[in-house]
């Protein structure tokens with residue numbers, strides 16, 4: 001029975017080339033120890049067989065005559081009986097060395113693509129915990145992993161063309177200006193000096209192994225007696241690592257257990273056999289207790305650092321981290337000195353290293369320090385599009401270190417690995433608790449060209465955390481919760497890979513659901529080509545889709561269920577088979593007619609009950625096998641259904657959360673807008689009121705002016721009448737005086753005062769002169785020409801003359817005199 005043809009087909013939607021690496025069994029010594037420790041434990045059964053390449057041409061794709069198929073037979077204690085066959089791009093058996101993996105998988109062409117084609121490359125490992133992922137990617141004390149080998153190949157190829165910050169003072173500023181991820185860029189020497197608190201020139205005084213430690217987050221230097229340092233040599237069968245923990249002090253409960261550090265992962269420094277000092281002096285500032293370095297955007301950094309960015313020896317102004325000692329001896333094997341690519345001779349290159357981990361679905365920088373000194377938690381970063389990278393998501397705000405050589409790059413790598421979260425579990429004494437991402441950016445520009453005209457691509461190497469079953473891993477508390485998150489993210493990864501194999505089989509459309517968690521988003525976002533995009537400040541060139549390699553690691557002696565599950569979703573194709581037993585029912589039927597199924601007459605001797613019973617048994621056995629296969633498929637379907645239901649539920653919860661979020665956002669937006677509208681309305685209302693007031697004032701003014709105008713003629717008439725009367729009275733008086741004068745003797749008669757001019761009598765005289773010369777008819781005839789201003793003005797003039805020239809007393813005096 002076949003569910004799928006286990007022949008890998010190339011598909012345009014292929015996300016990964018998938019290779020399988022089988023982990024070798026533990027060394028005989030470890031096996032012996034295991035047997036003595038657990039004498040009742042049956043030796044594990046090997047349930048996996050590698051199919052030899054059926055035809056010489058079958059392996060044409062991988063070119064080395066390597067097998068591509070494996071078969072798994074459920075162990076005898078398993079309920080499952082169906083045999084499954086899986087296809088991979090290539091299968092590496094237990095004896096394969098690191099160099100075989102490096103040369104045999106597509107890593108070398110991938111590096112070439114990064115250097116030449118400007119195509120991003122991705123290498124990732126996937127497998128059950130303890131199956132050898134980290135070993136493959138990061139190597140061991142004596143063997144380099146794919147990361148170191150790829151770095152070596154890169155540096156070897158561009159050896160003389162690598163720009164070193166020490167020799168090119170403007171390099172960092174120039175890279176900073178061209179960086180699209182709002183990164184903080186440092187020179188390797190500055191970064192390492194800061195971390196180790198020594199100087200590159202200072203020779204390493206001790207050859208003792210790099211201590212991995214933990215301690216009380218005290219600001220002062222701790223003197224810890226050697227007796228309180230415990231070196232736990234793992235009792236696990238395969239452990240090559242020592243775990244060093246410190247009894248002094250406790251850890252922050254918010255931080256995952258950092259007391260156990262994967263020595264091989266952290267720093268591959270062979271123990272030279274020196275006994276540790278009696279008193280180990282711990283640095284006052286351990287890596288995760290450093291004060292925050294404010295993260296800055298590119299623009300802010302430019303403003304902030306200014307010229308210091310030009311300084312290759314620039315060291316961030318934070319207290320030194322003082323890790324114990326730089327790793328001084330790093331493995332050099334396997335040797336790849338025969339390998340190097342020829343590159344563009346008229347180009348110069350810069351190498352930038354950045355590292356981060358995905359822990360609990362959040363991204364943390366491995367080359368950075370915690371952002372908050374109080375709670376010691378590191379600030380997580382965002383995977384997003386930036387101003388300079390509008391069509392492509394990047395991890396924003398990472399710290400990037402410019403390395404001038406392979407050695408510098410290795411030191412930075414080892415330093416970053418010390419920050420990686422690892423813990424001892426029942427399955428692996430030094431298990432990775434996060435998905436580690438190591439990125440090597442190769443930047444290129446023409447020799448002597450414009451300083452910021454960088455192009456380039458990136459090689460990303462991913463060490464995924466292993467899936468594990470809580471029962472086997474014997475995890476609890478935070479480690480169990482981590483495992484939950486790890487398994488969840490791997491489940492989403494599995495779904496993406498399943499899509500790949502489904503599309504290879506042509507059964508389903510290829511829609512890769514990679515946005516479900518950070519891990520898949522980081523892995524697959526750049527698997528699809530982007531279009532060119534013009535931005536206000538940057539022209540983003542179309543990018544090639546990345547090329548990716550997945551190396552699945554499996555231990556054929558380890559847990560069957562977990563391994564088969566990983567193989568099931570990572571394989572390029574799959575086939576389920578059962579041993580075929582010839583159907584006998586037809587034989588039984590045909591026996592009644594005395595004929596074989598082929599129609600030949602049977603000899604009467606075989607027409608016995610015994611034969612019929614035997615055949616019936618065979619048929620029953622065959623049916624049982626079929627039932628078993630159907631059961632397997634049913635269980636699988638049920639698992640899938642459960643998984644789908646869980647996903648559905650999660651999606652519903654997520655949708656609910658999003659709905660709540662959107663509702664809240666809408667509500668607050670509505671409130672904000674209402675408030676804004678209210679303010680705007682109030683403002684408009686106030687303005688309108690002001691305008692109305694002003695209008696009213698103006699009206700009142702006009703109105704009051706109107707009243708004055710209206711009153712003016714009346715006043716004028718009254719005044720004219722009064723003046724007329726006054727004038728009349730004065731004339732009478734004058735007449736009386738004249739008569740009186742004529743009645744007197746003409747000789748004694750005084751001369752009639754006849755002022756020649758008004759000025760001779762001063763102001764009063766002038767007034768009288770004017771008054772006298774004024775004709776009453778003139779005044780009576782006076783009419784305002786228009787009810788407007790002129791009448792008012794004239795009126796005011798008239799009044800003013802009267803009162804300006806003469807007050808009441810003067811008037812009385814005038815009346816008395818005249």
Ligand SMILES: Nc1ncnc2c1ncn2[C@@H]1O[C@H](COP(=O)(O)OP(=O)(O)OP(=O)(O)O)[C@@H](O)[C@H]1O
Nearest residue numbers: 129130131132133134135238239240428431432466
């Ligand atoms: N191919 C190999 N050759 C020799 N030793 C190996 C090989 N693969 C794995 N090992 C050893 O097995 C142990 C577990 O391997 P490793 O730490 O790489 O597992 P892992 O898959 O990374 O586990 P986890 O997911 O828990 O981190 C290590 O001691 C490692 O040295």
